[in-house]
Amino acid sequence: MIRLERVTKMYKTSTRPALDRVSVEVGKGEFVFLIGPSGSGKSTFLRLLLREDVPTRGKIWVTDLDVAKLPRRKVPRLRQRIGVVFQDFRLLTNKTVGENVAFALEVIGKSPSTIRKVVPEVLELVGLEGKADRMPHELSGGEQQRVAIARAFVNRPLVLLADEPTGNLDPDTSQDIMLLLERINRTGTTVVMATHDHSIVDSMRRRVVELDMGRVVRDEAHAVYGVGR
Amino acid sequence: MRTDFVVREVATGLRRNVTMTVAMVLTTAISLLMVGTGLLAVKTIDATEAIYSDRLEIRVALTQDVSTADSGCTQPICAGLRSTLENSPLVAGVTYENQQEAYERFQELFAGQSVAELARPQSLPATLRVKLVDRDGSTEAGAAAVKQAMENQVGVRTVIDQRDVVAKLFDFLGGVRNVTFALALVQAVAALMLISNTVQVSAYTRRTEVGVMRLVGATRWYTQLPFLIEAVVTGVVGAVLAGVGLVVGKIAFIDSLLAGIAQNGVIPPVTLADVLTVSAYLVPIGALIAGITGYVTLRLYVKV
Numbered sequence: 424m425i426r427l428e429r430v431t432k433m434y435k436t437s438t439r440p441a442l443d444r445v446s447v448e449v450g451k452g453e454f455v456f457l458i459g460p461s462g463s464g465k466s467t468f469l470r471l472l473l474r475e476d477v478p479t480r481g482k483i484w485v486t487d488l489d490v491a492k493l494p495r496r497k498v499p500r501l502r503q504r505i506g507v508v509f510q511d512f513r514l515l516t517n518k519t520v521g522e523n524v525a526f527a528l529e530v531i532g533k534s535p536s537t538i539r540k541v542v543p544e545v546l547e548l549v550g551l552e553g554k555a556d557r558m559p560h561e562l563s564g565g566e567q568q569r570v571a572i573a574r575a576f577v578n579r580p581l582v583l584l585a586d587e588p589t590g591n592l593d594p595d596t597s598q599d600i601m602l603l604l605e606r607i608n609r610t611g612t613t614v615v616m617a618t619h620d621h622s623i624v625d626s627m628r629r630r631v632v633e634l635d636m637g638r639v640v641r642d643e644a645h646a647v648y649g650v651g652r
Numbered sequence: 653m654r655t656d657f658v659v660r661e662v663a664t665g666l667r668r669n670v671t672m673t674v675a676m677v678l679t680t681a682i683s684l685l686m687v688g689t690g691l692l693a694v695k696t697i698d699a700t701e702a703i704y705s706d707r708l709e710i711r712v713a714l715t716q717d718v719s720t721a722d723s724g725c726t727q728p729i730c731a732g733l734r735s736t737l738e739n740s741p742l743v744a745g746v747t748y749e750n751q752q753e754a755y756e757r758f759q760e761l762f763a764g765q766s767v768a769e770l771a772r773p774q775s776l777p778a779t780l781r782v783k784l785v786d787r788d789g790s791t792e793a794g795a796a797a798v799k800q801a802m803e804n805q806v807g808v809r810t811v812i813d814q815r816d817v818v819a820k821l822f823d824f825l826g827g828v829r830n831v832t833f834a835l836a837l838v839q840a841v842a843a844l845m846l847i848s849n850t851v852q853v854s855a856y857t858r859r860t861e862v863g864v865m866r867l868v869g870a871t872r873w874y875t876q877l878p879f880l881i882e883a884v885v886t887g888v889v890g891a892v893l894a895g896v897g898l899v900v901g902k903i904a905f906i907d908s909l910l911a912g913i914a915q916n917g918v919i920p921p922v923t924l925a926d927v928l929t930v931s932a933y934l935v936p937i938g939a940l941i942a943g944i945t946g947y948v949t950l951r952l953y954v955k956v
Contacts, residue, residue: 473867495872502869515861526861529657530870578868 424582424613425449425472430481432467432637441467443637444481449615451581454608456624457617458648459634465617468634469584472615473505474498486581503531506575506583506612510590512567514559520546520570521555527574541577549573549603565596569603576607583607585616589623597623624648661861661878662885665854672850673886679843680890680942684934685897686836691930692898692922693829697822699920704818708791710798711812712737712780718807719778723750729807730780736801737782742794744783751778777809791815840941847886847942848949851879855950880946887942888935895931902927 425448432442442464449455457465470476471483474490483490488501514523521542528538546552549569559567568588575583585604589597601623608614618624624631624647631646632639666673714722714730722730725748737746749757755773762768784794795813802811855862865875906922 499869499871502867504869507867513860513864515864526864527868529654530865530868530874532654532874535656574864574868 424451424453424486425615426482426484427468427471428482430471430478430483432464432471432476433479440479440637442471442478442634445634445637445639447632447639447642449613451613452608452611454605454614454627454629455616456627456629456631456646457615457634458619458624458631459640461619463634464637465634466586467637469507469586469615469617472582472584473507474501499531503578504581506578506580508568508571508575508583508585508588510587512559512564512571512591514567514570514574516559518559519555520551520557520559520562523559523570524574524577527577531578533578545573545577548576548606563596564592565599568592568596568600572600572603572607576612580612582613582615585614585618587618588616589618589620594622598626601627621648658874658877658881662881665858665878665882666885668857669850669854672846672853673882676843676846676850676886677890677893679839679846680887680938681893681897683836683839683843684891684894684938685901686832686839687937688894688898688927688930688934689901690829690832690836691933692926693825693832695926695930696919696922697825697829700825701822703920704815708784708814708818710782710784710795711814712782712798712802713777713809713812714779715807715809716777719751719776720774722778723752724748725750725778725780730778733802733805733807734780737780737798740794740797740801742785742787742797744785746783747781749779749781751776754778843890844941844945847883847945848953850886851883851946851949852953854879854882876947876950879950880943883942883946884939887938887940890942891931891934891938894934894938895928898927898931899924 427445427447430442430445431440433440445464445468457468459465467476471478472485472490474493477491481491485501486504488497488504490501493501515526518526524542524545525538528541533541543552543555546555549572551566551569551573554562554566559570562570568591572588583604588604589600592600597620604614604616605627628645628647630644631641631648633641712733714733718727718729721727725731725734730748734746734748737743751773754776755771758771758776759768762771782798784791784798787793795815799811799813802808862875902922902924910919910921
């Protein structure tokens with residue numbers, strides 16, 4: 424589903440590569456934690472998958488798309504296969520919960536009838552049934568992140584990328600969000616989640632890819648956060 | 653493409669930057685108003701030239717002795733000049749105006765003025781009035797030929813080209829047109845910068861939306877079209893205002909200013925149809941310029 428082959432990313436402003444010869448393969452339906460300290464390259468990893476940036480060297484595949492060589496006009500095709508969730512939710516504050524989710528479908532040209540059918544379904548999946556008409560500021564942090572997840576998942580992407588999705592949430596709420604991501608993963612969606620949260624990684628016991636100074640220092644199945652440290 | 657979505661986004665964008673939008677509309681309107689004025693000036697100049705090219709003639713004034721002696725252009729000197737002219741392929745016709753006829757026309761022209769009383773038939777020259785053939789819309793060649801053939805001939809006092817006199821008027825009108833276009837150009841540069849700036853501000857205020865759109869895989873068209881249409885809408889509204897301005901300007905100023913000379917046929921009147929035609933041209937011009945500016949701005953400065 425996702426394959427990186429000796430991917431190096433240099434930024435002009437830094438002498439050290441943000442990613443250094445990273446090779447990782449993630450299969451369909453896998454759940455992978457991407458861990459490591461700040462500046463270890465987690466965000467760069469996700470940005471490259473989304474083609475927010477191109478690698479300096481190396482190859483990246485997402486599904487059958489050669490991401491680095493993808494022409495600009497085909498980038499939307501890649502992004503429609505990937506859902507993204509961020510620490511800061513990035514909801515549109517002037518739109519209701521339902522409109523926020525519908526927005527993701529409107530802008531890729533889905534018909535109103537499809538949108539009317541699909542939005543309530545996905546809101547129910549994330550546990551926000553009956554809250555479609557609320558404004559984001561009326562919701563708790565956890566609920567806002569659910570809206571963001573609903574928006575990322577509403578087009579049924581093959582891959583869900585989550586960048587510190589629990590970073591702004593308390594432990595209990597974080598657990599709820601993880602249960603939700605797990606549920607989405609069970610539908611066959613590949614999930615890659617960058618996180619600092621030890622307890623979540625430890626309790627989930629999923630595959631862990633650890634980055635440090637842009638290098639993969641550990642890639643282990645059913646792992647915990649801090650092995651050997 | 654979901655039209656309802658695009659329409660909604662455009663409306664939101666225009667509302668959100670309302671002062672900027674108004675500034676953009678007004679600048680565009682003034683700049684297009686000037687372009688329109690320039691176009692009307694060009695049209696008037698062309699029409700004036702057409703009027704005069706029919707009327708204008710070359711006058712060959714004869715010397716005092718020939719004028720007095722020959723009232724019917726029958727004697728050798730005058731008849732010779734006349735046949736030289738009539739034989740030229742560039743001359744359409746020649747009429748002879750003797751001193752008496754010149755005097756009558758003079759009286760008519762200056763009726764009620766003191767010069768009319770002072771003038772005597774003997775003090776006015778007889779003239780050969782030469783009408784020229786219009787070749788490719790110009791009588792230039794004919795005028796040059798007649799001048800060359802007549803100047804310094806025996807019996808000829810001077811050769812007067814009426815077009816030289818009218819050329820001064822055309823120079824003036826041409827000056828008006830050039831100044832208008834120059835001002836329009838400066839104003840247009842300001843309008844372009846404003847449009848460009850507004851598109852950037854508009855994209856910045858909606859960066860979250862645009863960010864989400866890019867992430868969920870909206871195509872470039874979806875992300876850019878609302879901004880482009882916003883620019884085009886302001887361009888069109890500006891052009892419509894400019895058109896209204898032209899009509900108001902015609903009724904309020906031009907009509908009263910040019911009423912006298914237009915009625916006398918000195919210059920052609922600026923008709924409402926002319927103004928509406930020019931206004932109709934301004935709309936696509938406004939839309940196109942705003943659209944292109946918007947597009948270039950999005951390409952160069954805005955990551956959408």
